[in-house]
Amino acid sequence: MFTRFAKRLVAMVALVVAVVISSPDRPLAADPDKLNIAIILSAGIDNAWDGTLIEALERIKAAKPHGLEITWKYTDPLWGDDAGDAMRLFAESGEYDIIWAHSTYSDQVKKLKDEFPEILFVVVGSGNEGFGGNQYWVYKRVHEPAYLLGHIAGKLSKSNKLGAVGTFPADDVNDEINAFFAGAKAANPKIERTVAFIESWYDPAKAGEYTSAQIATGADLIFQLTGNFKPCEEAKILCFGNFQDQHSFSPSTVLSSAVAQWDPDVLWVIDAWWAHKSEGKPYAGNTEKHWFSMKDGGATIAPYRDLEARLPADVRAEVEDLKAKILAGTFEVPIDVSDPKAD
Amino acid sequence: MSQLFHEAIIISILASTLRIMTPLLFSSMGELVIQRSGIWNMGVEGTMLTGAFAAYLVATLSGSLWLAVIAAVLAGILMGAIIAFMTAVLRVDHFIAGLGLNLLAGGFTLYWFQSYIRGRAQPTFSGFEDVDIPLLSDIPFIGPILFSQRALTYLALLAVPAIWFLLYRSRHGLELRCLGENPKALDVKGLSVTARQFAAVTFGSAMTGLGGGFLMLGFSDRFLADFTAGRGWIVVVALIAGNWKPKGVFIAVAAFALLEALATHLQVLGAKVPHQLLLSLPYIASIGLLMGLRLRPGQPARLGVPYTRE
Known part of the structure; x- marks a missing residue:
């Protein structure tokens, strides 16, 4: 009697598990609660271009989009191969979800983006090439x-x-x-x-x-x-x-x-990363310039x-x-x- | 373009020339003393950068521009002592020592600067203002060019005859020139070559540091990485172009500064020439000058050769 009951119970649990697993609405994994960003700077935080990005990040950290605890690490000004090496180190460490290269770095990102498909790469401003995929191209017009x-x-x-x-x-x-x-x-x-x-x-x-x-x-x-x-x-x-x-x-x-103000740009990127991580949406980086106007903050x-x-x-x-x-x-x-x- | 010949524009070009000359004059006169002593110091850029950073640090901490000037001079002396120790005492290759010092200065100033401002808005200061010399600054045309400049500009102009006097009219100058031409002559007389080269390099570097300090206190209100932007190399070129003589170096620096001031005003006046070409004008002229000066009769015979007693 007990054995039959136990068998039915196991079968029911297995059925429930199978239904849950096959459900199309099921999240692929638990929603992330942390976001770690590596930032390659081009001029240093005392420069307006880089400094305003860090200020925006501070504001966004306080606002906690998607309930995320946001942390970041930035480099000294780096260019060319040095910047590429730093990006590779960040990527290989496995600690960073987004690598935000805050100037003309698409040449460096090109060599890494396919090797690290789960990392979202960002390049910023003029002189970049829009590859799409996991590279997002932030543009700023004031x-x-x-x-x-x-x-x-x-x-x-x-x-x-x-x-x-x-x-x-x-x-x-x-x-x-x-x-x-x-x-x-x-x-x-x-x-x-x-x-x-x-x-x-x-x-x-x-x-x-x-x-x-x-x-x-x-x-x-x-x-x-x-x-x-x-x-x-x-x-x-x-x-x-x-x-x-x-x-x-x-x-x-x-x-x-x-x-x-980089706030809408950072939120745009975070949303894309979030959609990828929590909903399984593939990255869809832009190939043309994308900027937020005064109207959008x-x-x-x-x-x-x-x-x-x-x-x-x-x-x-x-x-x-x-x-x-x-x-x-x-x-x-x-x-x-x-x-x-x-x- | 025709505006170029307006009086106000000519005054602006010539006043600008004197401002641009000031840091280069301090540093080139200092470097002249160093090179005449036989040390080919390639660390001018790093010494200027360190002087500029020291001036920034002290100006923002103390609020005193003159304390900042002293700091720039002391920073120059420190850098000079390092160069002198490496070249005159350890007899390291002069080029390698100087280039190494530039790399050290670039990294060290950036590191200290980042540590200094971390987590706050960058402190700024209010630099030197123009000093109008009473009566003289009111002279038409000449007054605003020559007598309405920053105080240190007058000092930089005085440095040229002062260095000439030091080199050619004093016992120290004679010994100094002898270091560059024939250090053995001093050695056999029982006079220390090392001590004299050490003194020449630290004195010259103090002036180089002052040049960097003026660049900071006369032109800027804050520091940023690689602040000196290659001016140390212009100084090295001016020494060669000026044939290692105070007057020649002065003319080379003045020509460079005049070309830069001209390029600036031509661009602003909308000259129909690509502005990149105008910007590179002083550098093109420098290279042209170096190519034309294949013979260097004024170059000290033992320049860049570490002295050893055989």
């Missing part, structure tokens, strides 16, 4: 806030001449400078442009000399993409910062900045802080109005990636 800064500059300029000092003439640098001047010309058609590239990510001496030269030619507001505000201080003119709120670098000159304009009084109320209102239109999607800032030139 042309919309740059357009708003241009509007301010166009309205405030007395000499009708504006300057922009850039790093390298790349797709995602040109779009900002062109948008800045487009905004300025829309606000004041008499505006003349002067543009310079220092061909370096950071060389304060060169950046300073180019800025001083622009001021000497009559520019009275500068869109400073190279981080040196000293010439603006000396000439007592207003400048605009780039990529992060750079007011603290020069409180007397930096009226506002075009700010990059990918960029913003920094507050005016204690320089707000330098901005007339009507200009402030115009900027707010333009910003509202951009956020509502009723006004689109054109993307122009051609090499900006002086007039």
